[in-house]
Amino acid sequence: MGRTRKRSTVANRAIAASAALILGGGGLVAVNVYASAGEGRSGQEQRIQNAGRQMSTIDCPEVANELTKVPRRARAAVDRELARMDTQITDAYKRFADNKAKLERDPKLTEKKILKPLKQKRLASLKKIRSALKRAGHWQKSLDSLAPCTMRPDDDSTNEGDPGGGQNGGQGQNGGQGQNGGQNGGQGQNGGQGQNAGQNAGQNAGQDGGQGGGDGGQPPGNGPEASDFVDIQSIEPNIQQPQPGEQASTGNFTTECGRNENGLFNSDNVIAAPGVSNGAHHKHDYIGNQANNAFASDDDLANGETTCNEQGDKSTYYWPVIRLQNGQNEADANEDGGGKDGNVGEIQTPSEVTLQFVGSAVSKVTAMPRFLRIITGDAKAFVNGDANANASWSCTGFEDRQLKDKYPICPAGSQVVRSFNFQSCWDGQNTDSANHRTHVAFADQNGQCQEGFQAIPQLKQRIVYDIPPGPGFAVDSFPEQLHKPITDHGDFINVFDENVMNKMVDCINTGKECN
Numbered sequence: 430m431g432r433t434r435k436r437s438t439v440a441n442r443a444i445a446a447s448a449a450l451i452l453g454g455g456g457l458v459a460v461n462v463y464a465s466a467g468e469g470r471s472g473q474e475q476r477i478q479n480a481g482r483q484m485s486t487i488d489c490p491e492v493a494n495e496l497t498k499v500p501r502r503a504r505a506a507v508d509r510e511l512a513r514m515d516t517q518i519t520d521a522y523k524r525f526a527d528n529k530a531k532l533e534r535d536p537k538l539t540e541k542k543i544l545k546p547l548k549q550k551r552l553a554s555l556k557k558i559r560s561a562l563k564r565a566g567h568w569q570k571s572l573d574s575l576a577p578c579t580m581r582p583d584d585d586s587t588n589e590g591d592p593g594g595g596q597n598g599g600q601g602q603n604g605g606q607g608q609n610g611g612q613n614g615g616q617g618q619n620g621g622q623g624q625n626a627g628q629n630a631g632q633n634a635g636q637d638g639g640q641g642g643g644d645g646g647q648p649p650g651n652g653p654e655a656s657d658f659v660d661i662q663s664i665e666p667n668i669q670q671p672q673p674g675e676q677a678s679t680g681n682f683t684t685e686c687g688r689n690e691n692g693l694f695n696s697d698n699v700i701a702a703p704g705v706s707n708g709a710h711h712k713h714d715y716i717g718n719q720a721n722n723a724f725a726s727d728d729d730l731a732n733g734e735t736t737c738n739e740q741g742d743k744s745t746y747y748w749p750v751i752r753l754q755n756g757q758n759e760a761d762a763n764e765d766g767g768g769k770d771g772n773v774g775e776i777q778t779p780s781e782v783t784l785q786f787v788g789s790a791v792s793k794v795t796a797m798p799r800f801l802r803i804i805t806g807d808a809k810a811f812v813n814g815d816a817n818a819n820a821s822w823s824c825t826g827f828e829d830r831q832l833k834d835k836y837p838i839c840p841a842g843s844q845v846v847r848s849f850n851f852q853s854c855w856d857g858q859n860t861d862s863a864n865h866r867t868h869v870a871f872a873d874q875n876g877q878c879q880e881g882f883q884a885i886p887q888l889k890q891r892i893v894y895d896i897p898p899g900p901g902f903a904v905d906s907f908p909e910q911l912h913k914p915i916t917d918h919g920d921f922i923n924v925f926d927e928n929v930m931n932k933m934v935d936c937i938n939t940g941k942e943c944n
Contacts, residue, residue: 696766
């Protein structure tokens with residue numbers, strides 16, 4: 430496993446030269462700020478990418494979104510094949526990245542060497558999924574149309590070149606989340622970055638020294654790039670919250686579970702890819718339950734240790750790690766989920782983590798069922814689009830300004846903040862669903878749950894990092910997602926004791942503040 434490091438503020442500022450915005454010719458030049466000691470190309474070739482529409486990633490349809498019903502008997506087989514399909518994309522992306530210059534000159538070669546073999550593997554997996562569903566008594570129409578994938582340029586993102594980048598209504602079913610409402614005031618464009626030239630001008634000095642060493646490892650051009658960052662001071666305040674009604678539940682419950690000081694990481698995902706090692710292809714921080722890995726059963730979680738002060742909270746809370754891209758490899762540079770999957774750099778321990786459960790703006794809340802699973806955000810949002818994207822990025826002192834598809838450049842003395850506001854409506858029956866989403870939902874812009882759903886305590890996570898100002902960090906991701914900020918996501922499994930959950934509900938419904 431990779432080990433965690435926490436640098437002092439002074440040390441952080443000293444290594445800010447690891448990344449830079451390069452301004453020239455009256456515009457912004459795309460920069461690969463992935464300063465990895467594992468990259469072997471020359472500094473100039475590594476950093477500067479053609480500003481044109483070069484192919485940069487593989488775009489495949491998301492099969493899980495088309496599986497409206499998966500019987501319990503078929504769940505394990507289906508989940509294994511879905512995870513296998515993620516691995517197929519990862520392997521294809523690596524082959525593309527290793528031969529990118531050659532393949533971009535010959536689209537027919539790309540089709541022959543990358544896309545056609547990938548399609549054949551996906552067809553085989555789709556056939557197995559359909560067979561598993563049939564054996565479980567569920568008829569599923571052909572999924573073969575989901576097999577073909579395409580190559581796409583980085584600048585073809587649904588979130589770039591569009592002022593606002595689709596910020597509103599980003600959750601699909603929620604009709605406009607409170608935390609995202611109004612975020613279309615320029616955040617999807619590069620305007621405002623030019624004013625950072627002075628702040629970042631001195632950051633070029635150390636970049637050549639940080640990127641040239643080593644051989645093999647991280648495929649070049651894996652992201653992020655300069656256009657993925659924006660000065661938080663250039664964003665207007667954009668937070669809108671529903672006004673509490675007469676029946677609102679206004680209390681809150683805070684649980685303290687640490688910051689992953691003990692360095693528990695793995696690249697599994699027991700929700701989306703149970704029973705599959707390295708199912709996430711990126712590392713997660715874990716706090717709370719310490720038994721969480723791909724093979725953990727509900728009984729394992731119930732009997733696990735917890736880092737939470739309240740020992741009745743054995744819930745598991747996890748999210749992708751953030752790495753400092755300063756040219757220094759973490760200890761997992763040669764491991765799955767680390768360097769083998771394009772995630773290179775020093776894993777950063779948060780300076781602060783807040784886990785708070787809050788109520789509904791329009792009603793009382795009901796207890797969550799034990800082992801309820803919730804994923805918020807979308808690890809594949811760069812190619813899937815922003816329908817399920819939900820993480821917000823900001824800076825301390827500027828948290829009335831939230832970003833969704835950009836990383837913040839924070840001023841000196843300010844820290845990077847990641848926020849996750851989880852779904853707060855439950856269907857009253859299921860602890861999980863076929864696509865791990867439809868059993869829970871977001872309230873609408875007025876705070877109301879849709880018909881058939883009931884309000885539950887809403888988990889709000891706030892994670893703070895003391896990292897250098899400027900574009901020198903990134904969230905772990907699937908390789909083909911290019912470390913885009915919009916791919917950030919959080920996972921939660923409720924393993925509260927019944928008595929503690931009832932205390933939480935009572936505190937929230939009676940307007941108290943509890944912990």
